[in-house]
Amino acid sequence: DTEVTQTPKHLVMGMTNKKSLKCEQHMGHRAMYWYKQKAKKPPELMFVYSYEKLSINESVPSRFSPECPNSSLLNLHLHALQPEDSALYLCASSQDKQYYGYTFGSGTRLTVV
Amino acid sequence: SQKIEQNSEALNIQEGKTATLTCNYTNYSPAYLQWYRQDPGRGPVFLLLIRENEKEKRKERLKVTFDTTLKQSLFHITASQPADSATYLCALSNTGTASKLTFGTGTRLQVTL
Numbered sequence: 001d002t003e004v005t006q007t008p009k010h011l012v013m014g015m016t017n018k019k020s021l022k023c024e025q026h027m028g029h030r031a032m033y034w035y036k037q038k039a040k041k042p043p044e045l046m047f048v049y050s051y052e053k054l055s056i057n058e059s060v061p062s063r064f065s066p067e068c069p070n071s072s073l074l075n076l077h078l079h080a081l082q083p084e085d086s087a088l089y090l091c092a093s094s095q096d097k098q099y100y101g102y103t104f105g106s107g108t109r110l111t112v113v
Numbered sequence: 114s115q116k117i118e119q120n121s122e123a124l125n126i127q128e129g130k131t132a133t134l135t136c137n138y139t140n141y142s143p144a145y146l147q148w149y150r151q152d153p154g155r156g157p158v159f160l161l162l163i164r165e166n167e168k169e170k171r172k173e174r175l176k177v178t179f180d181t182t183l184k185q186s187l188f189h190i191t192a193s194q195p196a197d198s199a200t201y202l203c204a205l206s207n208t209g210t211a212s213k214l215t216f217g218t219g220t221r222l223q224v225t226l
Contacts, residue, residue: 004156031211042202042216043157050211090156096210101147101159109154 001026006091006105014113015081021108023074023091032074033102034066035090043090049074081112115141117205117217125223126193134188134220136203143205146179146186147214151200157216160201161188193224 004025013019023032030051035043047066048056054066063085065077074091088107094100120135136146144165149157163170163179163186170177176189190197203217 033211033214042219045213045215048211048213055211056213088154092156092214094211094214098145098147098206098208098212099162101149101162102157102214103159104149104156106156107154 002103004091004093004103004105006089006108008108009106010109010111012111012113013078013081015083017081018077018079020078021076021089021091021110023076023105024072025093025103026072027093027095027103028071029093029095029103030071031094031096032068033092033094034074034076035092035104037088037090037107047076078110081110083112086111115139115215117141117203117215119201119203119217119220121220122218123221123223125225128194128224128226130193132190132193132197132222132224134201134203134222136186136188136217138184138205138217141184141205141215142181144208144212145206146177147204147206148175148177148186148188149202149204149216151202151219157202190222193222195224195226198222198224 032049034046037043049068052068067075090107092102092104094102117138147162148160151157178187206212206214
């Protein structure tokens with residue numbers, strides 16, 4: 001299995017809702033990432049997990065809450081989002097040695113109404 | 114602050130020609146420079162990685178050069194095909210597990226018949 005799987009593919013949520021994005025990989029990668037991508041912009045890093053521990057938080061608002069329950073799963077919990085949070089949310093994973101690059105999922109297209 | 118710029122927002126070339134994309138960075142000393150392809154609505158796909166002590170790397174029709182003095186990478190696609198049309202992103206990272214991968218601004222390549 002050489003994929004990163006993200007669910008759901010599309011999500012529409014109200015500003016008072018609570019929802020979660022899910023990411024799964026079975027490649028044995030011990031680093032996992034959340035990125036946010038707005039239209040016509042490059043992906044921007046949000047969080048990095050290394051061996052299931054949060055190692056980097058790029059000053060992301062607390063309405064985004066990451067969780068890494070085990071080495072294969074990464075969640076992003078969403079609460080009280082704003083319309084400007086609408087974007088493509090990408091999950092990625094990488095091996096300890098980066099020679100094979102980072103593997104990205106297809107993303108979750110989030111719309112906040 | 115760190116800046117990674119790709120010289121053209123868009124590049125149009127004719128099928129069969131060589132496409133050359135440029136990535137320049139400032140205030141950064143990366144261990145690795147990576148190139149990704151991204152199609153609309155999808156996650157980036159890893160193409161090539163070049164290390165700071167390497168000058169050039171090739172993979173099939175792709176060639177990447179890395180000049181750490183100029184702080185620049187060139188990405189070439191030879192014998193380009195319409196199927197090569199996509200956005201190409203350069204990205205920088207350092208060594209270690211869970212290294213931050215920071216993307217450039219991206220170049221949208223269009224290959225026409």
